[in-house]
Amino acid sequence: MSRCEYLYHQGVVWLVFLILALPLLATLLYALSTTWGATILPQGFTLRWMAQLWSDPRFMTALGHSLLICLGALIFSLVLVLPAMFVIAYYFPRLDAIMNVLILMPFAVPPVVSSVGLLQLYSDPPLMLTGTPWILIGCYFTLALPFIYRALANNMQAINMRELIDAAHLLGATTWQAALLVVLPNLRKGTFIAVLLSFSFLIGEFVLANLLVGTRYETLQVYLYNVRNESGHFSSALVISYFLVVLLITWLANVLNRERG
Template sequence: PKLDAVMNVLILLPFAVPPVVSAVGLMQLFAADPLPLLGTPWILIGCYFSITLPFIYRAISNNMQAINLRDLMDAAHLLGASTWQAALLVVLPNLRKGGMIAVLLSFSFLIGEFVFANLLVGSQYETLQVYLYNMRNGSGHFTSALVISYFAVVLIVTWLANLLNKNKG
């Protein structure tokens, strides 16, 4: 609660810089000798992780505010649980919905991300978006079928997440 204002500014910073500018900065930073990651999947993994951090933070933070964390920890301590037991057996199961929301938000954002994948790794490691872009002059039927199957996968993942969330409480 004390650092909420600072965290709100920090989680919005990645969205204040356009993706092309960020990608060019990352290319300059990681093309040099000490840590040459440009063109490897590691730069994309790190970039994607930093992009999804605001979504993860916001989902977990809102969930922690909703479950009244302090009261849950106090109640667990009154019932004889250690801090680790309270965190693992009481708090963590209550954060399941926030974790599920964080995963779905991150998944839905990253599955449509094109700029970083195209600029940082190019066609060396094709993501779905880069593949679709490269196939733009090919068969329209195949790319249409791929996009429809893509939506079917997103629909199934969302349905399964909703089903798991209903069954667990």
């Protein structure tokens, strides 16, 4: 590749990056501006909106609720999905084709429709889960399932899981010892990618959270919806803070993953 072609491709990449970053930069400027009306640039800058947001106990509570629900759903997903996937991949590989269809079912039903059914099922005894975080953890488990299953299935195929287990058998390990001590460490990268994809999707979910729990267990997206009319600057500060929280968690996860590697 000549230098001119290299510079051209580099310029295209930076142009695409700039186009994608412009809305976020504009939101950041609006969050830091005192007023921004008829002028091209803000008339002044301030940290007032950021300080007001992060000093709001309601915001901190909503952020904690979102993180707890996402973390609970992801742990629940991994605890259930990992053993099930191992059994399917090693003992019943023909079921993989059926699972590839079943895991797409959560996306076949619109969230509004599923919310109506869940409200009818879990608003009366014996399982009155409406308005509690438990119903969201269950719903988010089904939403995270396609991301986790597909990422781990690809990872299992890439590491030749059956050959690893057969090699462990030759060395005297049982099947479950091979799964825990040989296969599971090799699935770390796939698990890491699955968790990050699921987390970035779940923390931005609004429909189920608003309809099933609302302000009774207010999450970050419900909080954003409820304060949207207070101030455009305040809402922009909330959007930027939401983006920074996701970015920080992703960065920390990358650092931990690199250190363990």
